[in-house]
Amino acid sequence: DIQMTQSPSLLSASVGDRVTLSCKASQNIYKYLNWYQQKLGEAPKLLIYYTNSLQTGIPSRFSGSGSGTDYTLTISSLQPEDVATYFCQQYNSWPDTFGAGTKLELK
């Protein structure tokens, strides 16, 4: 199975900060990567699909990039409602696998 490693595991940032979350795959996943946001006690929500496509209804401050094994989720200006855990997921190889998540908190 492809291993997905997210860093950092915990990130503290201030409102208005530009925030970058990292996801690294154990092998080339050819941009077949999605990002999800999970708020406490809720189901995950799809944010970004196929590396950089914004899901309908998601604010434009969220963006994704990357290629090969290295991928990034960026929040251009952190808002209080962005406090959550963020997961990456690859679908290049069976089975789909998720990273362990980055927990984003306010400083």
Added chain:
Amino acid sequence: QVQLKESGPGLVQPSQTLSLTCTVSGLSLTSNSVSWIRQPPGKGLEWMGVIWSNGGTDYNSAIKSRLSISRDTSKSQVFLKMNSLQTEDTAMYFCARKRVTTEGILDYFDYWGQGVMVTVSS
């Protein structure tokens, strides 16, 4: 609008079988695929398996020998059965629509249920 809702027992004894139901509205199961995904407390997500729109199934090899996914299209329900439960199977269990485009370029989980917490304990 699209809704998925999981239901099932909150407590299962070790070695017993877990049975969960995902009731879907706003989607036809004959043209949509549904996956089960679980999340142990405080941990990450594990994809368990999928029932495709054509009724075929695929499972995570790590749990394939214990898992079965089926459906009743007339009731818009998807079922999960997993046997020989152990304490490490304690988790929140989610069902989610797995959208896959024909060429496979796009493949994601865009609609999720709220999840059902299952505790394995005697």
